[in-house]
Amino acid sequence: MLIWIALTALLLFSAATYMAARRKAVAATGGKPVLLHSLPGYYGSYAALWVGAPAALLILLFAMFGGRMEEALLRADPPAAVQALTAPQQDVFFDDARAIAHGGQPSETIYEGDLKTALDAKAAKAAHLQNLIQYGSVALGALLALAGIMIAYPRIGPQFRARNKVEGWIAGLFIACSVTAILTTAGIVASLVWESWRFFQAVPIHEFLFGMEWNPQIAMRADQYAGTGAFGAVPLFVGTFLIMMIAMLVAAPIGLYSAIYLSEYASPLTRSVVKPLLEILAGVPTVVYGFFAALTVGPIFRSFFNWIGAQLVGGSFDGLGQYLMQVQNQMALVAGAVMGIMLIPFVSSLSDDIINAVPQSLRDGSLAMGATRSETVKKVVLPAALPGIMAALLLAVSRAVGETMIVTMAAGLQAKTTLNPLDTVTTVTVQIVTLLTGDQEFDSPKTLSAFGLGLTLFVVTLMLNIIALRIVQKYREQYD
Amino acid sequence: MPSQRDDSIAHDTVAPVHIAVDRAHASQPAGPIKIRARDVNVFYGDKQALFDVSLDVPENSVTALIGPSGCGKSTFLRSINRMNDTIPGCKVTGRIELDGEDVNDRSIDPVVLRARVGMVFQKPNPFPKTIFENVAYGPRIHGIATGKAELEEIVERSLKRAGLWAEVADRLHQPGTGLSGGQQQRLVIARAIAVSPEVILMDEPCSALDPIATARIEELIDELRNQYCIVIVTHSMAQAARVSQKTAFFHLGKLVEAGPTGExxxxxxxxxxxxYITGRFG
Amino acid sequence: MTDAAIPTAASLRQTVEARLKKRHAQEMRFRLYGRMAIIVALCFLALLLGRIVTQGYSTFVDYRIAVPVYLDPARIDKADPTGANYDMLVAQSILTKLGEQDDDLGEKSGKVMEIMSNDLGFQLLKMVREDPSLIGKTITVTGPVKSDAALYFKGQIKRSTPQDSRKLDDQQLDWMDKLKASGAVTSGFNVSFLTNSDSTEPEQAGVLGAIVGSAMMLLVTAVLAVPIGVLAATYLEEFAPKNRWTDIIEVNINNLAAVPSIVYGLLGLAVFSNWLAVPRSSPLLGGLVLALMALPTIIIATRSALKAVPPSIREAALGVGASRTQTVFHHVLPLAMPGVMTGAILSLAHALGETAPLLMIGMISFVPGVPEGFTGAATVLPVQVFIWENASERGFHERTAAAIIVLLVFMIIMNLAAILVRRRFERRW
Structure with a gap:
């Protein structure tokens, strides 16, 4: 609340500074703004920026990190009774102290004797610290605003290059925005690497990458996780690969043939109808595909295979029949097929772009030789577009590997090392979701293993993308 | 001139062109009519690009189509081998006869037609394949060669006839796109020759080339004249004068005048x- | 090699024509494959949308029951009105209406409670608490029937099914027919689906909370991602020197656009939730994560819109003495705005449908109500779909499909808006 008041006050003060600075600039020329170096508004903005921007930034930073500062200060000198507690108990203790101070819900832990006194003292201190930090930040902000006006206001005069200075501020804002992109990557890499590193301290990296058994539930018992091989991710990699392959078997031919038909055969009218329809398929959220897979495709496939099984039972393929009778809804084939449907428009629109980049002169050359359209496509256009199409397929693979909702809803949770499409498998993304939904403790390898999986996923998809984008770039340069 | 022995290659290559010009002007008896066009109209959608064009193209000679840009000369060329079919919304009316058969007749398959009427485009367009594969493309798709040896023979013969053999014999399996512009254009001509067409259409084949490469192509065209009926669209009146025996002048989609080049x-x-020929417009 | 080896024109023509039939057959086959591919893709689309509509449309019809209830002072304590069993009161009133007597064990009223929503009881409680003077009077309450009962009215639970394998027995079905015939049960457009929030009872569950949550989250995403993305793109396209650093940023942005969304969830969990202590399950946290996700696409769209503005515009502005900043803000950006807006709307639409990263930051929790604020617990439409899809009650399945319909309607609106912006303001140079 205090922060909002402070920010509003700051805004008003900046506005006042703007008016004052503008008036001063105009007055300095004796009422002839033409004599100014810049438009009068720039003088106002210049002063207002000096007043408002640093102070606002400071107040916001304190608002974001004040809580952490308060906690750090609060923990600085724990009383002896608190020191005796274990680390998790200490966490609870300090959380409770802060909760009491700020009117939150403390935990149900009962504190007695020394601890109770310590808690009350710490609660009082927390309240005090919070006030100190809040009022301190506002006071500092006010000081900064005043300092800003001291710096900016005297400079204002007809010769002062206000526009250039204001543009300097704008350039700073521009650069800050661009750096966000880098910061995002840095954030992703740092958080994944940091948490994974913690995970790899508990489970050796080679065991994670090459272990054949995945069973993170065992790790709930603290004595069992290390060395049992419960964090071997190979079954997840195999499951991911299997589903990806099925998806590509659906998406690659359908997507590619649609792209060829649309770019080489279809009339402009057909194109203008079919392309938007395919885009709808691309725009459907993945959770919808998941729902479709779980409640429509899954049951259809199961009853289909069960029916085939029933036909085979008793015949010479009795074993196979028995197996097919037991096929369940959650099979790799369902998740893979639906993911393939999702990827059709992706493959098709990327390949369409690539095929259209092949120069028309090559087609003309081939047609003028007496080649039919399909011969032209197969022998000239596709070979010329091959690198680009490979890149498009790589991007689709990267999509398939990173896709989450369809597999979460349709693939299942059992980690099996199998290439049988009728079996239930699990994938890297499913496990990440499963491990991280619900309450978690951030110290157990079970939770941290999700970050190990996330890091693997990030590295693999990043590699695929870098390779694909390189190929596409080279390909485009060739025909530019 | 022959005394200047240290003269550049340019001299050697340019020299025959003068002979070509002389030959062109030597009045030759026009051969039998190979292509006969009557009242050809071409429409792109609602726009008419060609108006009632009637032209005879004689066998074993070079016929040049000249005129300012957008006058319809390329459009006429493309309707001879029905390449206009590939442009959506393009309609051709009238008769174009190849050896007395209407090329737009339903019984004529454009695939066969285009095998008989080869085409060379403005910009060299070798396929992104090896030199050998480029030339072998036509024979392969049409099933002309019965074996590997025959295919190699066809490729060699075509490259020789296109005057490219000496330059590429040792690198047949390198990409055709790595050749120079003039070489690429000769490769494309070799590709067209490989299926032994009766007619070769050339759509400004030298406009993307430098003068030396242009001279080589013109020389080649003159040599090919003995075996093929050649129709060439050109911007350059000098080129038309140098290589052709017959010239047709197009203007605003109409055939204004056609006759022996000299005349x-x-x-x-x-x-x-x-x-136009005195340079008042165009 | 002599000229004699060269085949004559006639023999060549024969060779070509001999293979023609085969080649044309090949051509037809190839064309057919292409057509089939497109037809298959479109069939998938039709099947997908068709299934969702057929599964979900019935949600938009609901069956409501109106019962006059005598608020018996003997059974409701004036001093403590919350203590009474209002569900029982309603059930017995329905029995009376049916002309039946409850047995001593309350078996029949128990069965009635299986076909009426406990919302009726809640309504009574609320009314009595607000106005205790109602006690002793007879008032009529209207509320939904239980979702199983609604499924019977909709024909999804059939009388032909053996009694053991359906949730309602014959007696309950008879009662329902009777109530429907007497006009106590009426059907109408299901307004409550759009005005209620999530509930553990399918017949009371609605999408309002999820819609509001989605809107709040998208607001956060838009406020963060659009300005930052547009400014970053403008800087990279119009101001930045072309050097190694800007190259790195460019490659980086292209790669970020293809990072799986779930990785952004991990980032949000580790950085925003654990490190910066942004409250879990909140629209603020979800918006932050989705903003980072939407940023690369907005940057890419903005850059291509800026590239499409011809350099002559910039030269003209610079030529009359404008600074580069003025050129960009007065001329280039306004001209690129339609493209920028289209790109921004489309990436926000994409963010609206995103689910995976939100599961990880706690949005999966049950939130029975409209979110209290940007830092309060919330759920969003796609996650609501996921939650309901996991529910075991049959009544939730149709609601899942209906929630998908609502989600798709919002996405269609956003896409139409993008198309409209493009059509209305698009400029060709």
Whole structure:
């Protein structure tokens, strides 16, 4: 609340500074703004920026990190009774102290004797610290605003290059925005690497990458996780690969043939109808595909295979029949097929772009030789577009590997090392979701293993993308 | 001139062109008619690009189509081998006969037609394949060669005839796109020759080339004249004068005048032709 | 090699024509494959949308029951009205209406409670608490029937099914027919689906909370991602020197656009939730994560819109003495705005449908109500779909499909808006 008041006050003060600075600039020329170096508004903005921007930034930073500062200060000198507690108990203790101070819900832990006194003292201190930090930040902000006006206001005069200075501020804002992109990557890499590193301290990296058994539930018992091989991710990699392959078997031919038909055969009218329809398929959220897979495709496939099984039972393929009778809804084939449907428009629109980049002169050359359209496509256009199409397929693979909702809803949770499409498998993304939904403790390898999986996923998809984008770039340069 | 022994290659290559010009002007008896066009109209959607064009193209000679840009000369060329079919919304009316058969007749398959009527484009367009594969493309798709040896023979013969063999014999399996512009254009001509067409259409084959490469192509065209009927669209009146025996002048989609090259250039009947060849417009 | 080896024109023509039939057959086959591919893709689309509509449309019809209830002072304590069993009161009133007597064990009223929503009881409680003077009077309450009962009215639970394998027995079905015939049960457009929030009872569950949550989250995403993305793109396209650093940023942005969304969830969990202590399950946290996700696409769209503005515009502005900043803000950006807006709307639409990263930051929790604020617990439409899809009650399945319909309607609106912006303001140079 205090922060909002402070920010509003700051805004008003900046506005006042703007008016004052503008008036001063105009007055300095004796009422002839033409004599100014810049438009009068720039003088106002210049002063207002000096007043408002640093102070606002400071107040916001304190608002974001004040809580952490308060906690750090609060923990600085724990009383002896608190020191005796274990680390998790200490966490609870300090959380409770802060909760009491700020009117939150403390935990149900009962504190007695020394601890109770310590808690009350710490609660009082927390309240005090919070006030100190809040009022301190506002006071500092006010000081900064005043300092800003001291710096900016005297400079204002007809010769002062206000526009250039204001543009300097704008350039700073521009650069800050661009750096966000880098910061995002840095954030992703740092958080994944940091948490994974913690995970790899508990489970050796080679065991994670090459272990054949995945069973993170065992790790709930603290004595069992290390060395049992419960964090071997190979079954997840195999499951991911299997589903990806099925998806590509659906998406690659359908997507590619649609792209060829649309770019080489279809009339402009057909194109203008079919392309938007395919885009709808691309725009459907993945959770919808998941729902479709779980409640429509899954049951259809199961009853289909069960029916085939029933036909085979008793015949010479009795074993196979028995197996097919037991096929369940959650099979790799369902998740893979639906993911393939999702990827059709992706493959098709990327390949369409690539095929259209092949120069028309090559087609003309081939047609003028007496080649039919399909011969032209197969022998000239596709070979010329091959690198680009490979890149498009790589991007689709990267999509398939990173896709989450369809597999979460349709693939299942059992980690099996199998290439049988009728079996239930699990994938890297499913496990990440499963491990991280619900309450978690951030110290157990079970939770941290999700970050190990996330890091693997990030590295693999990043590699695929870098390779694909390189190929596409080279390909485009060739025909530019 | 022959005394200057240290003269550049340019001299050697340019010299035959003068002979070609002489030959062109030597009045030759026109061969039998190979292509006969009557009242050809071409429409792109609602726009008419060609108006009632009637032209005879003689066998074993070079016929040049000249005229300012957008006058319809390329459009006419493309309707001879029905390449206009590939442009959506394009419609051709009238008769174009190849050896007395209407090319637009339903019984004529464009695949066969285009095997008989080869085409060379403005910009060299070798396929992104090896030199060998480029030339072998036509024979392969049409099933002309019965074996590997025969295919190699066809490729060699075509490259020789296109005057490229000496330059590429040792690198047949390198990409055709790595050749120079002039070499690429000769490769494309070799590709067209490989299926032994009866007619070769050339759509400004030298406009993307430098003068030396242009001279080589012109020389080649003159040699090919003995075996094929060649129709060439050109922007350059000098080129038309150098290589062709017959010239047709197009203007605003109409055929203004056609006749032996010597006559068109020395004694045009139409004032528009005169204005064009004397450089008043175009 | 002599000229004699060269085949004659006639023999060549024969060779070509001999293979023609085969080649044309090949051509037809190839064309057919292409057509089939497109037809298959479109069939998938039709099947997908068709299934969702057929599964979900019935949600938009609901069956409501109106019962006059005598608020018996003997059974409701004036001093403590919350203590009474209002569900029982309603059930017995329905029995009376049916002309039946409850047995001593309350078996029949128990069965009635299986076909009426406990919302009726809640309504009574609320009314009595607000106005205790109602006690002793007879008032009529209207509320939904239980979702199983609604499924019977909709024909999804059939009388032909053996009694053991359906949730309602014959007696309950008879009662329902009777109530429907007497006009106590009426059907109408299901307004409550759009005005209620999530509930553990399918017949009371609605999408309002999820819609509001989605809107709040998208607001956060838009406020963060659009300005930052547009400014970053403008800087990279119009101001930045072309050097190694800007190259790195460019490659980086292209790669970020293809990072799986779930990785952004991990980032949000580790950085925003654990490190910066942004409250879990909140629209603020979800918006932050989705903003980072939407940023690369907005940057890429903005850059291509800026590239499409011809350099002559910039030269003209610079030529009359404008600074580069003025050129960009007065001329280039306004001209690129339609493209920028289209790109921004489309990436926000994409963010609206995103689910995976939100599961990880706690949005999966049950939130029975409209979110209290940007830092309060919330759920969003796609996650609501996921939650309901996991529910075991049959009544939730149709609601899942209906929630998908609502989600798709919002996405269609956003896409139409993008198309409209493009059509209305698009400029060709």
């Amino acid at each position: 068109i250039f020395t004694n045009p009947r139409d004032s528009r032709t005169q204005d």
